[in-house]
Amino acid sequence: MDWKVFLDTAPSGGMTYLGWLISGLFWTLAVSAFAWVIAFSLGSLIGVMRTTPIRAARAIGTVYVEIFRNIPLLVQMFLWYFVVPEILPTVVGDWLKQTLPYLFTLPFAAQFSLFEFLAAVLCLGLYTASRVAEQVRSGIESLPRGQTNAGLAMGLTLPQVYRHVTLPMSFRIIIPPMTSEFLTIFKNSSTALTIGVLELTAQSRQISEYTFKTFEAFAAATLIYIVITMTVIFLMRALERRVAVPGYIAPTSH
């Protein structure tokens, strides 16, 4: 074992190999965070659409979920990166591929373009939205029907019922599955390496290729993944306890 390798100066980026790892972590977190914003908002919308009595809304939701769930994430990544710029008008496609700036100037120097980053974020966000939608739907469907009916009987409109009754209940119930969806997006962000985004897994592979210290490089990245996973689980347990619905089975402390 030779852990001092991380303190050696890396051939590019003007930093050590440890710097490469930190930069990789930064991009992993950036891709995951932006993708999660898309996944959470669009997924909630589609999940709600699938529970409304409006037929067209339900149909759109179902089609969306079936399409995005039944194509492998990696294939979707290639669709956004290779296929979309070709299908768009030539001017737009070329602009995306050639004119978008390289992300050199940011604090964590990256040798890939903004287009690669955006494609990864969009792909991961839209893909995970289909999974979030299913969680939101099952959360809403797990509530007793009487809650919606009581809301309607009290004279609330359907949007008001969702706003004040159904959603506050179901979002608190689905915190555990949503936590695993977030961890999934965090892990799935590694597929972005196939389109050139130098996130954590890509950086650890790059370090192994430059230094031949494969074990150390992979072990360091693995350790970082584990630490982040544990941190997220810990924070979400705390949140779960804070917003627990009285009378429901309390979150266990294991």
Added chain:
Amino acid sequence: MRDFDWSVIWKYRESLIDGLITSCQLFAIALAGGIFFGTLLALARLSRWKALSMPAASFVNLIRSIPFIMAIFWFYFLTPMAVGAITGKQGEAVGPFVSAVVAFIMVESAYYSEIIRAGIQSIPKGQPAAAAALGMTYQQSMVHVVLPQAFRNMLPVMLTQAVILFQDTSLVYVVALKDFLGAASKAGQLTGRVVEMYLFVALGFFIICFAASWLVKRLQVRLTVAR
């Protein structure tokens, strides 16, 4: 909008079919191996002996907290070393397929062990107790009483996981193995027709996975009615 040329798909049909066969082989081996070792891992985790349950739990948690691609890289790196240590022939080339198979079996056994553990824990305690009262050994009660019921309960979840596994086989792209996606990618690079190729792969995966998910849903309905 640019012009499309769909004839390249027909021209490269043989290599695409070869790729699809590779994907299916990987899927079948990973599924069988994942369920087999997943069952052993689940039993180990539920064991009373800490020496058995602790390593099993650590392995499962470790695999589940790293990206699939990271796990593929790990086993791609470790498998040739392990094979070398066993056969005594260091530096012997282990093909990418073997390394990929090992990686997939390891990762899937971790995923399946969680499903199987939940399945075993869903069986009422009275069942193994009754088996023990009838004089069955631990092994007999597991094989004849607990596991058959557990597998029946978790069949839909296991099949859903199988569909996900089939999609995940596309990740072997990262170690340059020519699966369905890899073959299409290669053909796309040779002809400059990546758009047609990737759209075709997306459609192929969609048809297979959509049909499979639909069958799983139907089976689920039938199983619920039967109970």
